[in-house]
Structure formats: C-alpha cells, structure tokens
Amino acid sequence: MTQEPSVRASAGCAVPRTPIDGASDRPPPTVHIEQSADACQVTLTLENEGHTLGNVLRYMIARDPRVEHAGYSVPHPSENRVKVNVITRPGTRALDVVQSALANVALLCDELSGRYEAAASGGTSSTCP
Amino acid sequence: MRYCREEAPSDRSVAFAGYDLSSSGRLPLMREDYGSGSRIATDYEPFDGAKERTRLWVRMLVQTADEVVMDVGGVHAPVANALRRIMLVEVPTMAVEYVTVHRNSSILHDEQLAHRLGLVPVLADARAFAERPPGSAAATARDTLRFRLRVEAPSETTSTPNGGRAQSTAVYSDQIEWVPLDAAPQPAARPRLMPGILLAKLAPGQAIDLEMDAVKGYGQEHAKWSPVATAAYRMAPRVQITRDIIGEQAQRLVRLCPMHVFDIEDGTGRAVVRRERDCTRCEECVRVVRAPVIDTADDIEEDEGEGEEEAMPPEDAADTDASFARSIRLGHDPEHFIFSVESTGQYRADVIFLEALHILKHKCVRLLQEIQRRPEEEGFG
Numbered sequence: 032m033t034q035e036p037s038v039r040a041s042a043g044c045a046v047p048r049t050p051i052d053g054a055s056d057r058p059p060p061t062v063h064i065e066q067s068a069d070a071c072q073v074t075l076t077l078e079n080e081g082h083t084l085g086n087v088l089r090y091m092i093a094r095d096p097r098v099e100h101a102g103y104s105v106p107h108p109s110e111n112r113v114k115v116n117v118i119t120r121p122g123t124r125a126l127d128v129v130q131s132a133l134a135n136v137a138l139l140c141d142e143l144s145g146r147y148e149a150a151a152s153g154g155t156s157s158t159c160p
Numbered sequence: 161m162r163y164c165r166e167e168a169p170s171d172r173s174v175a176f177a178g179y180d181l182s183s184s185g186r187l188p189l190m191r192e193d194y195g196s197g198s199r200i201a202t203d204y205e206p207f208d209g210a211k212e213r214t215r216l217w218v219r220m221l222v223q224t225a226d227e228v229v230m231d232v233g234g235v236h237a238p239v240a241n242a243l244r245r246i247m248l249v250e251v252p253t254m255a256v257e258y259v260t261v262h263r264n265s266s267i268l269h270d271e272q273l274a275h276r277l278g279l280v281p282v283l284a285d286a287r288a289f290a291e292r293p294p295g296s297a298a299a300t301a302r303d304t305l306r307f308r309l310r311v312e313a314p315s316e317t318t319s320t321p322n323g324g325r326a327q328s329t330a331v332y333s334d335q336i337e338w339v340p341l342d343a344a345p346q347p348a349a350r351p352r353l354m355p356g357i358l359l360a361k362l363a364p365g366q367a368i369d370l371e372m373d374a375v376k377g378y379g380q381e382h383a384k385w386s387p388v389a390t391a392a393y394r395m396a397p398r399v400q401i402t403r404d405i406i407g408e409q410a411q412r413l414v415r416l417c418p419m420h421v422f423d424i425e426d427g428t429g430r431a432v433v434r435r436e437r438d439c440t441r442c443e444e445c446v447r448v449v450r451a452p453v454i455d456t457a458d459d460i461e462e463d464e465g466e467g468e469e470e471a472m473p474p475e476d477a478a479d480t481d482a483s484f485a486r487s488i489r490l491g492h493d494p495e496h497f498i499f500s501v502e503s504t505g506q507y508r509a510d511v512i513f514l515e516a517l518h519i520l521k522h523k524c525v526r527l528l529q530e531i532q533r534r535p536e537e538e539g540f541g
C-alpha cells in the first residue's frame with residue numbers, strides 16, 4: 032500500500048465548493064460558567080458537547096503561557112456534557128484565556144481549510160517537507 | 161509469556177527462537193527516541209497565528225469522488241482527532257427515518273425492511289435542508305425528501321420468458337422513486353437513493369408498497385447518518401538506520417521486514433530505508449530475539465524469573481544475529497498525519513474534511529459569541 036503522490040486520480044474533482052453552513056440550524060451552545068473570586072479559575076460546563084471539543088479546547092488553552100492548568104472531563108459517558116477547567120497565573124482572567132483559545136482554534140481551522148482547498152484543487156498548498 | 165516460532169527458513173543454524181514479549185523485552189525503543197506520541201501541555205509551544213500558518217501543510221495522495229488519502233502536517237493530535245470525530249458523527253446527511261408501510265407481504269418484517277431502507281445512502285446534499293422538528297407530522301420540502309417503493313412480483317401463473325415457473329423477484333434500491341412534496345421547484349437532479357442495493361426478494365405474488373421520509377440527521381444519533389465509511393488517520397512512521405548495516409546482515413534485514421521498508425544500496429551493499437511510509441511499526445526489525453532455546457515445560461518454569469538483561473543484547477555489543485535493536489530507530493512524526501476518508505456516497509469525499517473543519521470552526525465561534533454575550537458579573541466571583 033504505497034501512498035505516493037503519483038497515485039492521485041483527481042481528473043474529475045474540482046475545488047470543493049464552499050460548504051453551506053452545516054452548523055447553522057444546530058441549537059445555540061449551552062454553557063454554564065463558574066468563576067473563582069479572583070477570576071483566575073473557571074469551569075465551563077458545555078452541554079451537547081463531548082471529547083471532540085473538550086480535548087481540542089484543553090489543548091489550545093494549555094498552549095497559552097499564562098495558564099497554570101487546563102483540563103477537561105466528561106463526567107458521565109451517557110450524559111452529553113463536558114467540563115473544561117482552567118487555572119491561570121495571577122493577574123490573568125481565566126475566561127480571557129478561554130476566549131482566545133476558542134478564537135485560535137477557529138483561526139487554525141480557517142488556515143487549514145485554505146491549505147486543504149489549495150491541495151484539493153491541485154495548487155501548491157504549502158511548504159511540505 | 162514465551163512464544164516459539166519458526167525462523168525464516170534461510171536463517172542457518174537457528175531453527176527455533178523463543179523471544180520475550182514482556183514489556184521489558186518488547187519495547188526497548190519506544191521510550192527513548194521519538195516517544196510514544198503522547199504529549200503533555202508543556203510540550204507545545206505557545207500558539208502564534210503567523211508561525212502556525214507557516215507550519216501547516218496538506219498534500220493529496222488519492223483524491224477521487226469516493227476516497228481521499230492525504231497528508232496533513234503541522235497540526236497536533238487533538239486537532240486531528242477532533243476532525244476525525246466530527247467527520248464520523250457530526251457532518252449531517254439525509255437518511256430514511258420514517259417509513260409508512262401500505263403493504264408488505266414479503267418475507268421481511270416491516271421493521272426489518274424499514275431498518276434496511278434507513279441504511280441506504282440518500283444521494284442528496286443535507287446542507288441544503290433544515291432539521292425536521294422532532295414529532296412534527298407535517299413534512300415540508302425544506303426538511304424532508306419523500307420516496308416511494310412499489311413493487312409486485314408476478315404471480316405464480318405468469319410464465320417466464322424461458323417457459324419455466326416464476327422465480328423470486330429481486331427488489332433493488334433503483335426501484336425507489338422520489339415523490340415531490342409541496343409545489344416546491346423541481347431540483348435539477350432528482351434526489352435518489354444509492355442504486356444497486358438489494359433490498360428484498362419477493363416470491364411470486366408478494367408485494368411491497370411503502371412510502372419513506374428521509375430527514376437530516378447526524379451520525380451521533382445513528383450511524384446511518386454518518387457520511388463516511390471510514391475516517392481514520394495514522395501518524396507518519398519514521399524509520400532511521402543509526403548504524404551502518406551491510407552485507408549479509410543487510411540482506412537479512414531486507415527479508416525480515418514484512419512491509420519491505422528496507423532496500424540495499426547499489427555499490428555499498430548498505431541497508432537503506434526505502435519505503436518509510438509503509439512501515440506498520442510491527443517492530444519485527446527491532447525485536448530482541450534470545451539465543452535459541454528448546455522450549456520444554458520445565459524450561460518455561462525455570463526461566464520465569466529471568467530479568468531484562470537476558471532480553472536485551474549487551475549495551476556495547478554490535479548487532480548480533482538476533483536483533484537490529486541498536487541499529488534502527490523506530491518512531492513516528494507527531495505532527496504529520498495520514499488521513500484516509502471514504503465517503504458512503506452522499507458527499508464527494510474531498511468535501512467531508514472541509515465540512516469537518518467548517519463545523520469545528522463554527523462550534524468555537526458560536527461558543528465564543530455565547531461567552532462574550534454573558535454579563536460580566538456572572539459566576540460566583
């Protein structure tokens with residue numbers, strides 16, 4: 032099973048068209064926020080979300096140098112709910128960190144979409160090694 | 161645990177070799193070198209949009225309507241995994257959900273037939289539809305595609321062209337017809353179900369007459385709404401030869417690898433890594449093989465307490481016949497994923513990954529908006 036670029040068979044595939052908003056008719060996100068008195072600690076409880084968003088959010092929060100701790104858990108496997116917990120260094124609002132992490136994931140998705148569309152249409156996508 | 165296995169026939173004196181599969185003997189290379197791939201938060205450098213941009217890359221390897229295989233580089237496992245999970249269960253499709261049976265004298269029970277119909281891919285773009293509110297009886301063209309299946313097998317008295325008696329009649333998904341709802345404008349391409357799928361076989365005189373509503377849904381609820389047959393990734397394998405392997409040993413190595421990763425360089429006779437991507441990390445090439453032992457029941461008991469020094473070749477020894485464990489490094493690139501996505505037919509395969517990116521982005525943006533909308537004083541702070 033050699034996967035080399037030569038096996039590409041893309042004759043019939045043009046650039047994928049921009050998706051119609053697949054998420055638009057989903058119910059709005061339900062989130063419960065608990066903050067500590069100094070705002071350095073926050074726990075978000077997200078309804079109708081699971082490991083998919085929990086882990087990627089934890090990852091992006093943990094990449095922020097202002098963060099002391101970031102973790103997530105799905106308290107019960109048959110409840111569709113995830114908790115994300117953040118503790119920041121003094122002087123940083125934990126909720127700010129969460130917000131910038133969310134914006135960063137969105138940015139990453141945009142960038143990757145761009146790369147993907149370029150690669151899918153046969154253009155040069157990147158600086159691939 | 162102790163195994164006994166026949167060596168490759170070309171291996172001269174060694175007829176049988178017992179080898180140790182205990183953790184100490186089996187995974188000497190995982191801990192050093194590239195590591196197991198799991199990382200903790202501090203392993204990632206701070207997010208910097210501009211830097212991130214230069215790191216990302218995508219390369220298509222296979223791109224057809226049914227299947228996409230691609231390299232995605234510069235992303236970390238949590239992102240790759242989120243995208244995989246979204247492709248599996250969060251990209252919407254249309255699937256048959258409500259079936260009204262007017263007549264069914266086939267051998268299949270109504271519910272069996274209905275379940276089967278649910279699994280037939282509906283070839284329509286679900287992104288153009290709205291979700292049908294649960295429990296709503298009224299179907300509209302905005303949220304439902306209605307189909308009808310009406311077949312009746314010729315009765316027994318009908319003679320077949322070749323003069324014999326009527327046999328069973330196969331019912332295929334091709335026979336399902338779209339029924340327009342409302343006075344909605346006719347779409348350019350008539351919606352249909354994936355053709356060529358056998359649904360039932362009717363004995364002479366049996367009939368099926370039913371109507372079905374396909375609605376928008378998500379794989380989370382039932383796999384019939386999943387747009388992919390597989391959506392998987394693996395980390396790109398890395399194989400390095402850290403010490404020259406030449407001559408007979410090189411040839412032995414080439415034979416050893418079941419995926420033919422290694423090759424011999426012309427001229428020098430040195431083993432080189434030729435097909436790195438094909439490595440499955442089976443560890444055949446680095447497995448520590450003990451000196452030949454005759455495995456008897458006694459022997460196993462006596463050997464029980466043997467430590468890992470036995471399993472590992474001496475620290476400074478050159479490779480023995482037994483193992484290349486000190487000459488080869490195995491690992492994988494934690495920022496290079498090989499994705500493989502196969503569509504079930506509703507979407508072109510190359511759209512599904514893009515859709516997953518789009519959905520992940522929207523999840524984040526909507527959550528961000530929701531948090532920003534909250535008044536400052538919320539919480540117990």
Ligand code: SF4
Nearest residue numbers: 417439440442443445
């Ligand atoms: S682990 Fe070694 S033997 Fe197994 S496929 Fe990879 S290179 Fe070949």
